Amino acid sequence: MLEKVDLTKKISKEEYKEKMPQLESKLGRLQRECKALGIPVLIVFEGFGAAGKGLQIGHLIQSMDPRGFEVHPVKNETEEERMHPFMWRFWTKTPARGRIAIFDGSWYRKVLIDRFEKRTKAKDLPAAFHSINSFEQQLADDGNLIIKLFLDIDKKEQKKRFDKLAKNKETAWRVSQGDRERNAHYDEYAALMEDMLFNTDTDYAPWTIVESMDRRFATLKIYTTVIKAMADQIEKVQQQNIAKAVEKADKAEAEGVVRKKETNGDEIEEIAREADAQMKDLQVSILSKADLSLSYTREEYKEKLDKLQKKMDKLHGELYRRRIPVVLGFEGWDAGGKGGAIKRLTAKMDARGYVVNPTASPNDIEKAHHYLWRFWRAMPKDGHVAIFDRTWYGRVMVERIEGFCTTEEWKRAYKEINDMEKDLYNAGAIVIKFWMHIDKDEQERRFKERQENPEKQWKITDEDWRNREKWDQYEDAVNEMLMRTSTDYAPWVVVEGNSKYYARVKVLQTVVDAIEKRLKEE
Amino acid sequence: MLEKVDLTKKISKEEYKEKMPQLESKLGRLQRECKALGIPVLIVFEGFGAAGKGLQIGHLIQSMDPRGFEVHPVKNETEEERMHPFMWRFWTKTPARGRIAIFDGSWYRKVLIDRFEKRTKAKDLPAAFHSINSFEQQLADDGNLIIKLFLDIDKKEQKKRFDKLAKNKETAWRVSQGDRERNAHYDEYAALMEDMLFNTDTDYAPWTIVESMDRRFATLKIYTTVIKAMADQIEKVQQQNIAKAVEKADKAEAEGVVRKKETNGDEIEEIAREADAQMKDLQVSILSKADLSLSYTREEYKEKLDKLQKKMDKLHGELYRRRIPVVLGFEGWDAGGKGGAIKRLTAKMDARGYVVNPTASPNDIEKAHHYLWRFWRAMPKDGHVAIFDRTWYGRVMVERIEGFCTTEEWKRAYKEINDMEKDLYNAGAIVIKFWMHIDKDEQERRFKERQENPEKQWKITDEDWRNREKWDQYEDAVNEMLMRTSTDYAPWVVVEGNSKYYARVKVLQTVVDAIEKRLKEE
CATH class of the missing domain: 3.40.50.300 (P-loop containing nucleotide triphosphate hydrolases)
Structure with missing residues (x-):
């Protein structure tokens, strides 16, 4: 998936300023709707070091009601975590219905950093992928919306960002030996990422690649992706509620749900449609890279x-x-x-x-x-x-x-x-x-x-x-x-x-x- | 799954004679309904050699309209088959909508006989299981009903049946060197079967163990299992048709489907309920084996x-x-x-x-x-x-x-x-x-x-x-x-x-x- 990504994409300051306010208010609106419908949402940030995960999470939560979400930074395991099965720390952090859990790093550690540093052995990889897919499928089957964002930058840009951070006394601590190591072996690490993307890109929890060389572009794409996914899930749940009412042969309830969908639904549908249109300008464009x-x-x-x-x-x-x-x-x-x-x-x-x-x-x-x-x-x-x-x-x-x-x-x-x-x-x-x-x-x-x-x-x-x-x-x-x-x-x-x-x-x-x-x- | 099976189950001649005619007419009825609704059905017979697969298939098809099914004996690959990917011969034999395909032996060969005889290597097993599950999930997602029957007999009974076949000049050819081999290493082969059952027992294509020491018991259980699975699937499809009509906001169509379900539905529901009740006497009973x-x-x-x-x-x-x-x-x-x-x-x-x-x-x-x-x-x-x-x-x-x-x-x-x-x-x-x-x-x-x-x-x-x-x-x-x-x-x-x-x-x-x-x- 990565080799075909066009990393030259940019958004101008003007376009950014024009589009963001609308997106921000939509996200707030959708968060309230997810809460009302009891939809649990997981947003996963993965990608290359210094691609801007922390910064983007900061942008994203600005539009959200802080009582409705939690951010989980996933670093090295604590003593307590190391003494439990690997997925324990993530299972225990799954969001309650109507709440949002944002993961800065995630269960993909096991097949990325841990694999790169040989803590995950080749022979254990099939079990690790099985475990990850089973986790996501179980949550999706249970009504969770899973949004997985992969922030992509190239080797040169990564090195530039590391160097800049390292130069400044106040940010130098943020660049670890491991970061430098992975930058030096960028291609090797990218191959692991490719393998990870291939093994875990599913219909119930698909990956979205976020071209992150330009921060404005990345922010816009992340907002649009999250908005689109939420609006789609809301529509799906509304549809399911109607079907459930029908199944119970409960006409009054069915009509009630339909009425409610007709009232709110138009608005959500409109949001979904707009996000869809916006996504066209933002999505990975492989064809545009071809030199005709x-x-x-x-x-x-x-x-x-x-x-x-x-x-x-x-x-x-x-x-x-x-x-x-x-x-x-x-x-x-x-x-x-x-x-x-x-x-x-x-x-x-x-x-x-x-x-x-x-x-x-x-x-x-x-x-x-x-x-x-x-x-x-x-x-x-x-x-x-x-x-x-x-x-x-x-x-x-x-x-x-x-x-x-x-x-x-x-x-x-x-x-x-x-x-x-x-x-x-x-x-x-x-x-x-x-x-x-x-x-x-x-x-x-x-x-x-x-x-x-x-x-x-x-x-x-x-x-x-x-x-x-x-x-x-x-x-x-x-x-x-x-x-x-x-x-x-x-x-x-x-x-x-x-x-x-x-x-x-x-x-x-x-x-x-x-x-x-x-x-x-x- | 196998170690817990109680192989002593029996059905008397009287009970068998009393119950079979009803089951036979129900099966015919359900076949017609599956045809009308366009449900494709796959029935897989697996299990120990001499457990009676051929005989039971013979019993089963007696109640079916011969224009609606096909029996596929799965033996060693032909020249043509060997020159294609393993799943090719099964993909090409999947039934059209409304038809029934019965497999005497199946794609499970690859993880049973082929594994036992070391044609399937240990390192290729994860891919083989993935391939099998993907095949079945794709068909199930596409509306196919998959019924998997595992015919179980013990080592002694198997040997007895082989010996009997071998003694008679007309049937001796049916016992191969491989059969004898697998009987001699019964426990080892049973362990492969156990592993296969564990890896492929899914909600979309579950296994049913058929205790086959007593042929009448096996026939009754196979009929009941197939009837129950078909009736359930018919009800599910009817429900889906209603939901689809509702989704299209097509009131007239929805009401039409509901009406149709109410006319036929009661009968199908009744069949499902009866099969359910019958299944209780036939299902694997682990608890009854306990010596209190x-x-x-x-x-x-x-x-x-x-x-x-x-x-x-x-x-x-x-x-x-x-x-x-x-x-x-x-x-x-x-x-x-x-x-x-x-x-x-x-x-x-x-x-x-x-x-x-x-x-x-x-x-x-x-x-x-x-x-x-x-x-x-x-x-x-x-x-x-x-x-x-x-x-x-x-x-x-x-x-x-x-x-x-x-x-x-x-x-x-x-x-x-x-x-x-x-x-x-x-x-x-x-x-x-x-x-x-x-x-x-x-x-x-x-x-x-x-x-x-x-x-x-x-x-x-x-x-x-x-x-x-x-x-x-x-x-x-x-x-x-x-x-x-x-x-x-x-x-x-x-x-x-x-x-x-x-x-x-x-x-x-x-x-x-x-x-x-x-x-x-x-």
């Missing part, structure tokens, strides 16, 4: 393509001999160049050794099964290559946006998909997913070209134009998808596609590199 | 008690020096002798090293937290002993029976509790749970004695008499609890308590043995 000016001349393209295709042909034979399966997923904007890239990729491959699976809307039989069923059926045999032109990621893009599945369904799909790809990987497969990326202008150009060219007219439909109108919604969904499902064992590769030449070469090069790497490892 | 005639004379008691108490005092000091925490939970029938046993256990222990926590109804602050919160708070420091007079198991007994929590809540509590006890164990604790068992007559005798003795009158209330009326309900809940939460790391010990002398000595002896065993291991 990258291109090749026709000559460069011809030369590279020729070389790579020949290599691919050879490697394909080698894959077959060694019985290694390959799964390649292609997603991207309409007219992003999926078809063209697949064509160049397979041009010199032996047709008996690969299959291209075009993914259309599910047919009746497919609809009568779990959404992953049809993709499982198409997974390749050992030694074969399966290429998917559109994939199982439809669940978290088109199905999400068009409302073909429920919010719960697409939210839990990230984990379901990660689990499926892990199964493939564990069975020996090479798994790569491509996002064919172009900008909106380029898409328009290509659409028009298709319309004007009689031979390409079949490729463009009214639906394509309709989808184009939802570009922003798709962009948000894609960014979230890339972040939550790009893993070591099944990475996403964003392909800069404004230049078709560049894109096709990059796809081929990526596949060739991945196969060569695997062959070397065997 | 066990007793000691006063002299034997005095002598043993004295010796054990002295030992306990010594061991207590040793625990403190070695910083080993101990958690002892006491549950049992009212007047079952919990207090007396705890008193004798702690008689010679240093009062600074143990705490007895009496568990009453939760107070307001406790109610405002997760039900495990108050118990977590009371967990002992290293080197200390925490004794609980009544425990967290209230969730699956009194809360279940009195309706203080929802069905979903107590069903998922087994896993939550197992997870908590595992955390304690991983932190080095010795964890033992005692069920103080007496029979109904003995309870009545003790109640009356209390009423007649002015010094003991405070111990008996109207509530005790009211609880006594629910004896059967409690017995069912206790049996299920003992089966689902007795683990290697935190075993349940049923204490035969009609003789108070015997019970007190057994508790002391158990604790002493467990501590000595641990001290030896360190």
Whole structure:
């Protein structure tokens, strides 16, 4: 999740000053509503040292009624804590219904600092993750709202902040030997964090990455995240209360709850909607990092393509001999160049050794099964290559946006998909997913070209134009998808596609590199 | 789960003949209803070789419309299957909505036969279990009903059945070398099964143990289990349909669904209720195995008690020096002798090293937290002993029976509790749970004695008499609890308590043995 984060994000002083007062009053409003509904809230601050956890907690609580929350700094264990099971200190600090518990550091210590300093052994990690997930799931099942914020800064910025703190006599004590150590081994520590994020990013307690190089940006994002999560939870609880009343067949109560929801509900709904809109400017944007000016001349393209295709042909034979399966997923904007890239990729491959699976809307039989069923059926045999032109990621893009599945369904799909790809990987497969990326202008150009060219007219439909109108919604969904499902064992590769030449070469090069790497490892 | 199963259960020919026709017609009825509601059903048959899986599947499908189900025999992988990820063959066989898939053997191969024959390595087990649970959870989340039946027979019976098959020329081929191997190492194989049951007994796909020494008993139990599970699922889906209609604020639709449920619903509810009642006679009964005639004379008691108490005092000091925490939970029938046993256990222990926590109804602050919160708070420091007079198991007994929590809540509590006890164990604790068992007559005798003795009158209330009326309900809940939460790391010990002398000595002896065993291991 971290490697794809864009840390250059900033908010101007003016924007900050304009937006904050509203957010502050909303947070106060939502805290009161959570109290009234008896929703317990846990807010977890994790992230790199000197990323500003303390400062941000200070900002956040300013808008809250101090009688309703507690801040728990999580430092080294006390004598008392060390003599209890690890989770004891956190279980005993879970908030009562209607109250908020803010954790400055948390139970993630065990799989971060403690792991880095070898106090948590590798063999104990599965149990530690199980214990953490069980804790969070139990609380979520019991109605707790769990908001997990990960404050991200880069190595250089961290060092700068440590140096600044160290220079000043009054703040020097805040920089420990351990901090320096972790800064020196920043990449190693970041890898542990990545592993932690992957193992604990769940639908019931998802992580939000907070880009914290710019403090104003971080504050705004934290406020918006907390507001959005609270408003959503309030709506959910109201819905549950209605359902409960219905279940008890208590009409009067049901109507009472509905009435109450209609009175307050509109306001909460409005807050949720606004937070949603605001989040779009703040969320992790992976696509915006892509450099769409990258291109090749026709000559460069011809030369590279020729070389790579020949290599691919050879490697394909080698894959077959060694019985290694390959799964390649292609997603991207309409007219992003999926078809063209697949064509160049397979041009010199032996047709008996690969299959291209075009993914259309599910047919009746497919609809009568779990959404992953049809993709499982198409997974390749050992030694074969399966290429998917559109994939199982439809669940978290088109199905999400068009409302073909429920919010719960697409939210839990990230984990379901990660689990499926892990199964493939564990069975020996090479798994790569491509996002064919172009900008909106380029898409328009290509659409028009298709319309004007009689031979390409079949490729463009009214639906394509309709989808184009939802570009922003798709962009948000894609960014979230890339972040939550790009893993070591099944990475996403964003392909800069404004230049078709560049894109096709990059796809081929990526596949060739991945196969060569695997062959070397065997 | 297996060690506590009573394999002596039998059903007479008459009873069988009387009950089966009704069950058969109900199953047909429910199959049609599942089809109408689009509920996919998976029925998994696992268990010991020669336990009668094939035969029982034959019985079961006789009552089903053959156009609505498929039986999948799961043998060694085919060439095609071996060249795919392990779960591929099962994903591709998941049933369409409204259909039934019956598995003779299943994905559990990987953690049973394959593990026994070392094709699954120890290091790959966590991933295998993760993969299995993820598969089942995904299907359950998608509306699939998963019924898992484990057919249990003992070593001797298995050998007898193998021998009989082997003698007959026409059936000899059915006994493989592997079967003989697994019979020879029955205990070792049973331990793998136990581990499998523990890791995959979930609220969304629970196991049912089918005592299969007597084939009629097994058939009856399988039918009843399947009927109960289907009827429950149908009711759940109907409820969800109402909730969905309400959520869409579609009054007409909601009323339509309610009407439909009222028409059919009564019948389904009736079937569910009957199956529930029938299940009581068929379910695993651990309590009935206890030999309540066990007793000691006063002299034997005095002598043993004295010796054990002295030992306990010594061991207590040793625990403190070695910083080993101990958690002892006491549950049992009212007047079952919990207090007396705890008193004798702690008689010679240093009062600074143990705490007895009496568990009453939760107070307001406790109610405002997760039900495990108050118990977590009371967990002992290293080197200390925490004794609980009544425990967290209230969730699956009194809360279940009195309706203080929802069905979903107590069903998922087994896993939550197992997870908590595992955390304690991983932190080095010795964890033992005692069920103080007496029979109904003995309870009545003790109640009356209390009423007649002015010094003991405070111990008996109207509530005790009211609880006594629910004896059967409690017995069912206790049996299920003992089966689902007795683990290697935190075993349940049923204490035969009609003789108070015997019970007190057994508790002391158990604790002493467990501590000595641990001290030896360190």
